[in-house]
Amino acid sequence: QIKKKGKHNLIFDSFIELLPAKNGEEPTMQFLLEVVEILTSYIKKTFDKSTKVLDFHYPHQLLEGIEGFSLELPDQPESLEQILVDCRDTLKYGVRTGHPRFFNQLSTGIDIVGLAGEWLTSTANTNMFTYEIAPVFVLMEQLTLKKMREIVGWPNGEGDGIFSPGGAISNMYSVMIARYKYFPEIKTKGMAAAPRLVLFTSELSHYSIKKASAALGFGTDNLILLNTDERGRVIPADLESKVTEAKQKGYVPVYVNATAGTTVFGAFDPINDIADICEKYNMWLHVDAAWGGGLLMSSKHRHKMSGIHRANSVTWNPHKMMGVGLILFLLQGLLQGCNSMCAGYLFQPDKHYDVTYDTGDKAIQCGRHVDIFKFWLMWKAKVCLSPLLVTASVCRAATSYLYSKIKNREGFQMVFNGEHTNVCFWYLPLSLRHLPDGEEKRERLHKVAPKIKAMMMESGTTMVGYQPQGDQVNFFRMVISNPAATRSDIDFLVEEIERLGQDL
Amino acid sequence: QIKKKGKHNLIFDSFIELLPAKNGEEPTMQFLLEVVEILTSYIKKTFDKSTKVLDFHYPHQLLEGIEGFSLELPDQPESLEQILVDCRDTLKYGVRTGHPRFFNQLSTGIDIVGLAGEWLTSTANTNMFTYEIAPVFVLMEQLTLKKMREIVGWPNGEGDGIFSPGGAISNMYSVMIARYKYFPEIKTKGMAAAPRLVLFTSELSHYSIKKASAALGFGTDNLILLNTDERGRVIPADLESKVTEAKQKGYVPVYVNATAGTTVFGAFDPINDIADICEKYNMWLHVDAAWGGGLLMSSKHRHKMSGIHRANSVTWNPHKMMGVGLILFLLQGLLQGCNSMCAGYLFQPDKHYDVTYDTGDKAIQCGRHVDIFKFWLMWKAKVCLSPLLVTASVCRAATSYLYSKIKNREGFQMVFNGEHTNVCFWYLPLSLRHLPDGEEKRERLHKVAPKIKAMMMESGTTMVGYQPQGDQVNFFRMVISNPAATRSDIDFLVEEIERLGQDL
Known part of the structure; x- marks a missing residue:
């Protein structure tokens, strides 16, 4: 009842039933192994820096359906083969929060033992x-x-x-x-x-x-x-x-x-x-x-x-x-x-x-x-679980590296002097650097981070958070909590901000 | 760095590191496949009625540690090999909620596609x-x-x-x-x-x-x-x-x-x-x-x-x-x-x-x-997700079967006349059946369900809920929401209640 198509590519006929159906044992195991193959291949790619952090699409694009990926709930059951395709597509159009260049949230990264625990x-x-x-x-x-x-x-x-x-x-x-x-x-x-x-x-x-x-x-x-x-x-x-x-x-x-x-x-x-x-x-x-x-x-x-x-x-x-x-x-x-x-x-x-x-x-x-x-x-x-403990070892070093890299760098300005757990900074495009301080500069600077972030997401190369706080206009908030993030990823982020933002 | 021990039995040395460590890719994939093997073998056994629903132990027994399974958090990291043993033991001493003879909660059973979704x-x-x-x-x-x-x-x-x-x-x-x-x-x-x-x-x-x-x-x-x-x-x-x-x-x-x-x-x-x-x-x-x-x-x-x-x-x-x-x-x-x-x-x-x-x-x-x-x-x-819809097809038939089996059976007494989604009933041991209605009978009947349930859990053969409600002393509440449960499992439950309870 299961046709093999290549080494790891089983085709499930729609009438194949999983457990608890009678004789469901074999298709169940094969189905789960197919799923695991999709998941492990996703994990491998997530740690591979040549992949994008995300393949961004606007809501209407995903809602219309992309390359056969439909989010709509059907009226008829789908075949198991289609279920596997859905799994692949769901991961494809999602965001790789475990990617070394995803800095968007406090908690990032993927822990393999933790993952096993969740499974x-x-x-x-x-x-x-x-x-x-x-x-x-x-x-x-x-x-x-x-x-x-x-x-x-x-x-x-x-x-x-x-x-x-x-x-x-x-x-x-x-x-x-x-x-x-x-x-x-x-x-x-x-x-x-x-x-x-x-x-x-x-x-x-x-x-x-x-x-x-x-x-x-x-x-x-x-x-x-x-x-x-x-x-x-x-x-x-x-x-x-x-x-x-x-x-x-x-x-x-x-x-x-x-x-x-x-x-x-x-x-x-x-x-x-x-x-x-x-x-x-x-x-x-x-x-x-x-x-x-x-x-x-x-x-x-x-x-x-x-x-x-x-x-x-x-x-x-x-x-x-x-x-x-x-x-x-x-x-x-x-x-x-x-x-x-x-x-x-x-x-x-x-x-x-x-x-x-x-x-x-x-x-x-x-x-x-x-x-x-x-x-x-x-x-x-x-025996080491918490964001700041990891920061304290691997990530702390990366954070220091980022801080020292940008604190005197042309175009970058820190929200605070001195090191913090979170590195908060503005990036000033060339056109703003020689403007006198004042309302005009503030208003224009406020729009810079959202624009850079939008371009970042559209190109899918990296992600970092931004926000205003009190009197402070939109700044980037950089948090490194993924031990997979290395100096080269930080260099990449800084250069990407410059590439996308210098001519704004 | 990975020693193979038999076909599916890798030994991880403690110095092997998973992703994101350098060269962590291969051990990561092997570790995850080992985990999946533990999980799929658990799933297979769960649907096998010859396995117990649970292997009951009292809290102090589990806290003391059984056959090397320690719940304590260690001060030193464990090897990945030990992590795999921990996974096996965690499942071993848990309760198989997907087992066809587990009737203890409204939601039971394990759905393979849902499981893939969670992974x-x-x-x-x-x-x-x-x-x-x-x-x-x-x-x-x-x-x-x-x-x-x-x-x-x-x-x-x-x-x-x-x-x-x-x-x-x-x-x-x-x-x-x-x-x-x-x-x-x-x-x-x-x-x-x-x-x-x-x-x-x-x-x-x-x-x-x-x-x-x-x-x-x-x-x-x-x-x-x-x-x-x-x-x-x-x-x-x-x-x-x-x-x-x-x-x-x-x-x-x-x-x-x-x-x-x-x-x-x-x-x-x-x-x-x-x-x-x-x-x-x-x-x-x-x-x-x-x-x-x-x-x-x-x-x-x-x-x-x-x-x-x-x-x-x-x-x-x-x-x-x-x-x-x-x-x-x-x-x-x-x-x-x-x-x-x-x-x-x-x-x-x-x-x-x-x-x-x-x-x-x-x-x-x-x-x-x-x-x-x-x-x-x-x-x-x-395209069929909810407990009562499943009940309406497979489980509804099982519920009717249970109801007609026990409604006139010696020793069983229904809490309601007529069919309900949930089947609620008392079981009267031989010693109670000819007692006149009254406080003594009520008091003794109130103790029957807890005793049968305790013996059930200790023998690990099946599980069903009980409780009192208002004036009604402890009764069993039977819910069938697992399509894996067949007539033979219902027969088993009824006979198990009789076996454990008739001489109380």
Whole structure:
């Protein structure tokens, strides 16, 4: 029933059925091997610098269909052969986030062991709600969270925590649990049961704190933004004066978020100073170390997060796990107390094993994807997981190289003096270099990064992020977190920016 | 550098490095092929009924380590060879949710095309926040959501929607967006800006509605539970009288959840009757069709959800996608309005493509896992995705078979008369059958299902859920959603319950 066409090229007839169909075993194995061949060939190409980062098409082009690749959902089932073609095309028109010249996001690169972990997770196809159906994964999560709490510096690694669908949800958990700690009656009576509660975070913090304030019913007006210094760090005196002001108005300050590694500048808020103020005014201290957490594992850089052990909760996103995060709590029991609803069909109290291992009721989700295994496996293989730890070794060197290459280079201008985790810079085309500073220059400069980025994407050679921030017009934000990126890739990026931008 | 040990058994020395290391290509491919061999051999065994469903161990046993399998995170990196052993052991001590005799959860079974889709998704390793880095996946999501809205019956499939990390989060979205529709100022001013808002849902609805009420700041006391009839369906008159009562107290009723396929009994609330009341009192109608949504694609069963096109939002969980759900909205723009925070580093307005395709700001997450591809690929291969549609064909027959087998069988007693999607029943050991009805019998019967389940898990032969509900003591809830399950597996389950339970 399977016609061989060349060595690795099977043709599946449409009537071939996969498992659980009778005699489905052989076609199933051959189909999966074909898929794996497509995937491994994609991986090889991703690490090959002669391939493009992306083959850009506008939405209408992809929607119209390109070379037979149709995104539309058909009314009739497709053959398995066509399914394999779809797989190839999906990868072809996507973006190679693992390519050494993809610098567009904080998390980049592809980790082979992590990938193997994800393939296994999909195959196991289970769910984190109970020990009953995920005994190994539930225990792996508990042990891993304990290890992470030890690294944070909490006594004996005690406390609580959970894996979540990313840093934003982790930050949302921190706000929820802080609220539950101070006003547990909100769970049953709602926000009406409490006075006006206010939260504090840096003006440069991640926008998920704002999303959480809106979603959880605080309102974004009750999230007070803190001023930052010239390096992008929260000014503790500003926090204290805003706390005092809020109290004078009769509001109740409950929560402060300190960021360890801001998204754009890579700045570290002074945790110890903030912790002092939190203690003084009885506020919950959360540290959003989604990006910077990895430095905790580096003896050289750990000091940047000095004081983190004084936090009540910590968000930490393991490296290269897009869409996965974790949140740690100093105190045990709050997560369960805040979120549990004791659904009878999952969390029967009369099971034959210790039901405290049924951790599903701690989550805001019901079904929860198994995120732990990839992390656990990468840890076992690497003992080195986090973006900034990698930065600290391979990528740190590349970042320094970039900084020294462009800091005095004609046409480049740094947003900051001095090295940062993230390198933020402007590129000035020839036509702007001799313009006097002023509104005209600012307006024209603001348009440069988007134009260069657009040309970059259309040529598909490399990708890097840009944005404005406060008074600063659009600048490039360069982050190197892919150990596959070498000096030659950085040279390429700089020269590509010049090639595309000098005559703008 | 790679020693071959037999045909498929490579030994990786610890100094072998995977990509991106130089010359890492060959070991990478060999490592991945080894992993795939472990996974495909697991898949084959999963469909082989002579294997156990699980090899149960208590938490302390797994924590102590079994036959060299240690869950602890080491301080030194492990060799790739050990990583492969870890993968094998992880699967060995887990639960085979795809096994034909695993009936423990609503979603069971393993779909080979879906699996291929997940492997590809992990390999592509991107994120749903922008068109920029996920052009194909973003468009697939849009087209798929439109198709689903057409199936719901909204004019031209217009409206909005998003994939989310499961049905619970989908339901949370529905409550958030309803609140935003009626009181948009809550986004900025918090719940204090609104009067006391009340929500309504069936006493038998999924517990995620309760979780959402707590998390979003309504408070669970303001979620009013509706009485159900003898078949487990909401009684519309009860809704109307509770709405009237709430209004008399000065509360504002804003939201009603109707369930299409309740978790335990598989009941369908009367949507049209509920929609009439929602229109009359200007309330948001949400339909939680997480479990039942698939029937929309079956001309024979669609009538059970008659009126669903009148809903403002619909939760729908695609089949066999544990930890993935989607939420559809009739109105466009609310998701964006409610959740957007316009982070400058992701959602630059001056991009060169139409930025309405940057759908990331609609989500409560920042990074969002690519859930669409698996779904899209399964649709292409099957055009038949949902639990109840499969039930309607293969599994429906198996369910009927189970029902007729046990309805008059000695020792078995149905929780309901008549067929339901879910089959709920008690098993009475010999010692209970001639006891008079009363408290003693109830108390003893309550302990039977947990005991049988414990023995089942210890012997590892099969798994089925149990729970009490209201006045009803612990009963088994049998759901057949795995097309691999045949009559012989159902015979096995019934006989296994008798074997383990008759002498209790």
